[in-house]
Amino acid sequence: MSFRRKYHSVPLGRDQFYIDVRYTNLRPIGGGSYGVVCSADDTATGRRVAIKKIANVFSDLVDAKRILREIKLLRHFGSHENIVQVKDIITVPPNTIDFSDVYIVTNLMERARRVLGRRPEARKPPPRAPRSDLDRIITSRQTLTNQHHQYFLYQILRGLKYIHSASVLHRDLKPSNLLVNSNCDLAICDFGLARGFDDDAGKLTEYVVTRWYRAPELLCETKDYDEAIDVWSVGCIFAEMLRRKPFFRGDTPQHQLETIVSVLGKPGDGALEKIQHEAARKAIFAGAECEPYPFASYFPRDTSPTALDLLAKMLVFDPAARATVDAALEHPYLSELHGQMPEPLCDDTFDFEFERAATASSDEGKDALPKEEIQSMMFEEMVQLQLVMEDGGADAGAKAGAEGKDGEEDMATARTTDTADAK
Incomplete structure (x- = not known):
């Protein structure tokens, strides 16, 4: 099934990209998880896109399953402004289900060319980075105002509300998985570790979430966790x-837990009763030996008290007492942004049944799918995207239709207000 595609081979440093001729002017922008990433012009839409090449995708079937999961999730989420959007999938060799390389095309979050939240006439050298994400911005010399903090946090929560409404846990939120452009627009990416609300929660506990961002219930190896981890x-x-x-910088899971308790204080008896893991209990009591400093003392003196109030509600040891996404969005710290734009919910929950059904018949292990199953499902995702592009125009990201356009206009309005305040 060719869909009238034509291909060309483009040298990119030491690599070679074999892609649709509609993508031109390729430039390397770094390496993402599992592959090389470049930017390109999409001549069919006139937009810049990001293309991630994943060579020999089936050399590790666990990784291949995570890539398939991410593709399916991004297609399901459509064109939400705060979630990276999949535009195209290219398989190589083309026109065969027995492919080995995959190219994933998404919208491009351009790296900052000017100071974030400033007008062009106030240009200064941007953070020098091959691509822009929140991690690079945080560690740069870029000035971040309270308005920047509000706008970034609001967009993260807005995207997360949509993700959770599809009954999906991201499970790997961290600054490097939050793409940011020079307009301060933010998009959540990297869904390779995502899971459903009703999945076997303990299945990947030791791998889920980078340690510094891992919730206490995961560090305590609690099996029944929920969206509070995000x-x-x-x-x-x-x-x-x-x-x-980073706020909590533990060297091991136990040290991470000890560090959290040393800052927040010993959890209440109700939370302690739920912890059965002996090493976790020892770490908690070790962290509680010293009296914690006032929470505000860990932050710059000019930090907004309202910001610290919201943060304290999000960093509660007991997940049952932790703020929800909705509660965080409704907090006074975000009240202006919360009232400016819609916060849509996903129309349908995401079904992870494709993993459970295929894994049950797999001989590769409990977290792997058979190669043929993954190949077939990836190929089907490519075909479905191609059908959308053929049927509804060149831009496959139009799934959300008029609602998505309205959302973009609302985001632009909020960004304009935020920029004016940040001056």
């Missing part, structure tokens, strides 16, 4: 924005 991660990211460095 809220904790967002809280850690928010604290990092305010401090310009």
Whole structure:
């Protein structure tokens, strides 16, 4: 099935991209998880896009399954402004189900060419980075105002609300998985570790979430966790924005838990009763030996008290008492942004059944799918995207239709207000 595609081979440093001729002017912008990433012009839409090449995608079937999961999730989410959007998938060799390389085309979050939140006439050298994400911005010399903090945090929560409404846990939120452009627009990416609300939660506990952003219930190896783990991660990211460095920096899971307790204080008896893991209990009591400093003392003196109030509600040890995404969005710190634009919910929950059904018949192990199953499903995703492009125009990201356009206009309005305030 060719869909009238034509291909060309483009040298890119030491690599070679074999892609549709509609993509031109390729430039390397770094390496993402599992592959090389470049920017390109999409001549069919007139827009810049990002293309990630994943060579020999089936050399590791666990990684291949994560890539398939991400493709399916991004297609399901459509064109939400705060989630990276898949535009195209290219398989090589083309026109065969027995392919080995995959190219994933998404919208491009251009790296900052000017100071964030400033008008062009106030240009200064941008952070020098091959691509833009929140991690690079936090560690740069870029000035971040309270308005920047508000706008970034709001967009993270707005995207997360949409993700959770599809009954999906991201499970790997961190600054490097939050793409940012020079207009301060933010998009959540990297869904390779995502899971459904009703999945076997303990299945990947030791791998889920980078340690510094890992919720206490995961560090305690609790099996029944929920969307509160993502809220904790967002809280850690928010604290990092305010401090310009990570908040909880443990060297091991136990040390991470000890560090959290040393800052927040010993959890209540109700939370402690739920913890069965002996090493976790020891770490908690070790962290509680010293009296914690006032929470505000960990942050710059000019930090907004309202920001710290929200942060304290997000970084609660007990997940049952932790702020929800909705509660965070409704907090006074975000009240102006919360009232400016719609916060849409996903129309349908995402079905992870494709993983459970195929894994049950797999001999590769409990977290792997058979190669043929993954190939077939990836090929089907490519075909479905091509049908959308053939049927509804060149831009495959039009799934959200008029609602998505309205959302973009609302985001632009909020950004304009935020920029004016940040001056």
